Amino acid sequence: MTELLDVQNLRVTFPTNQGLFEAVRGVSFKLGRERLGIVGESGSGKSMTGRAILRLIRKPGAVAADHIKLDGEDLLPMTEKQMRAVRGKRISMVMQDPKFSLNPVMRVGEQIMEAYRLHSRATKSEARRRALEMLEAVSIRDPERVFRAYPHELSGGMGQRIMIAMMLIPNPELLIADEPTSALDVSVQGQVLNIMDKLVRERGMGLIFISHDLNLVAQFCDRVLIMYAGRVVETCEAGRLHEARHPYTRGLLNSMPRIDTPKDRLEVLKRDPAWREAPSVGPDESREVTA
């Protein structure tokens, strides 16, 4: 098998005063060298799934799974030290909140260089050159100035692109991108997606693309997992997302405004408690909607 990542029965729990809160409740999926989209409403556990793969859940949260295999090697029993070697180098993650993930009192360029030099023995000038190249690659207009800027001097979308640049520099086997383009206009977004796309097609990188933009996921990804309340309620081929049958997915699709058909009010999602109880869809039933 050429599975890059194989996640079986992933659970993330947080102890609270009201008892155990399960943020992710038994998610399983396999990922080849492809683009896998994860969609779902806010709080459905998308980010927690991504972080759990990197074992980046903050205490007192806990991760459990039957296995999380990267290239056939289970990540769960690894020590913290071994995990540090995996993070960044083999799996990178673009965090959801770029401005929170950047150090507010350090220049952007230094942060990118640091991220690069952490995983390679590049010289300072080499790292600088690469950092500037990456800034240019993500369509930043004057990379020299942005290199010297502090995070608060950037626009929302620039911060996001810098996070992407930082995560792509070490050339990971797997990229987990958590809402990487939510603050970008469509044209820059297209350029950023092209970079990721090219890495998947030419370098065989695996991509987990977490997003709330269903249209984008439908067009950009190969396969989609739809999450609700910590479970996968439906999985389908991305191109067929618009034919999805689960009422939750339909609700999400219907709540988007459309440029060509004006409406007075947008539909809002009405949640059904039964969705929460339905069992998680496993990795092998993934072709469900193809029928």
Added chain:
Amino acid sequence: MSAALSFRDLKVWFGEGRDHVMAVKGATFEVARGESFGLVGESGSGKSTIMRALTGLAPDWSGEMAVDSRPVPQGPKRDAAFYKKVQMVFQDPYASLHPRHSIDQVLSETLKLHGYTDIERRIEKLLSDVGLGPAFRFRYPHQLSGGQRQRVAIARALAPEPEILLLDEPTSALDVSVQAEILNLLSDLRSEHDLTFLMVSHNLSVVAHMCSQSAVMQQGEIVELLTTEDLRRHAARHPYTQRLLRAAEGYVRDEDAAGGAEAVA
């Protein structure tokens, strides 16, 4: 009808020497009272900067800005009457609430700063206006979802009963179901309180849904003014706008992607 907001040849810059950047290069447009006006454009093109200049958060600017035909003074200082009339909702709901203040503290501080005394009653009203139950009143931001935080931010902006609301990508960090709730909420508030909106969004569908007119920005300049009908009909003249509208139809895989990925090699 007089304009609620007018900008004439607005230039905004930051930094000096080699870090100098002209973020807005001569923007001119007007927003009529009661209108909802959209700002769209490239990331980093100066959309947020226009709002920040108006509210005094970006102090270096030239040109003319006026609120209700009253010119806005230079520098960061604005008088109390200005803040009572113009309020802003920030781009990122995760960054715009004080992490150690409960919703109650956020709203009561705002109300106190504007000199209100019937704080209890007003907090209850604001919370119900934005559709948050009284149960939320003593929660802290980390106990709220993104959409709930954005509602609090909107409630804070509504507290001084402003006439003009500046919305900087109010839904870009939210998922589609919450986006629908927030956009409906904003439409309701606008008709109830007779508000004027200036709204930034990179989602053209959202702009088309909310606004009657929009300005398209690229590299600090307004390249085109469009009505929503133009937007829907894809009737754009400027090449950047045309590119934007094409891109909005959906992502198309670029089979021989130029640039970009080479740098990654």
Added chain:
Amino acid sequence: MSVTGETPQMSWRDWLLTDTPASRRHARAASFYKGWLRFRTNSLAMVGLGILVLLLLIAAFAPWLAPHDPIAQDLGKRLLPLGTPGHLLGTDSLGRDILSRLIFGARVTLYIVVLVALVAPIVGLLMGTIAGYAGGWTDTVLMRITDIFLAFPRLVLALAFVAALGAGIENAVLAISLTAWPPYARIARAETLTIRNSDYISAVRLQGARPMRIITRHIWPLCISSLIVRVTLDMAGIILAAAGLGFLGLGAQPPMPEWGAMISDGRRFILDHWWVATMPGLAIFVVSLGFNLLGDGLRDVLDPKAEK
């Protein structure tokens, strides 16, 4: 959830753990209680708290706890060893009961600690946040002043102050506070720099708030937790600095029973009558340890990221 036959009344615990407080007081009580629950799980921190509560009780009830008058001399009974009937920890060179002196010394120690803990962090907080928020030349001037204070070794600077102000416990406290604030100013400034450009500070500026209100109402609450932790961790150092001044004869003046001064007295007999210096040394050690353990526990409680 509606189980019949249960008491309809909410228990105190439920009232405190609710997710939906009904009033400001309720909300505050609930968040305190949740912090306490988290603190309680750290057993070492609980030991630290226990030590400090004990110190507080000892200081409060010193006159009733002490078997003897701490300053009454009895030269006939000088340098009695440990375990002497009536003098559990022996006596010092002037025949004073060491146990009683330790008990009364707890008052002096607490006095010093409380005063320093009030003065130094507040001065540091004020300097640091103003420098960080204002930026520009205000920042430069304030931070150069801080650097000057930081450049001197702490005890030497304190010595200079005491020498200038005169010996005595109040002056010792003042001298220690004046030398202790610069690190707090540094911390507060660093925190302020990360906060001042954030959207939530911009948002209060858009409500017309003045800089001083922004600093005290919006920036301080975010700096205070790291300062509290730092202060408790520094407490041991402060007690030792006070002891050091006492030891040099520049702090508490005889016959006041201050622990550092007691070590200094006992030093002369350290070889033959080791307990005279060792007992106050142990007391300092235990209390310092108590503060350190408490500081570690508080760090866990006050870290906002740890909150759910």
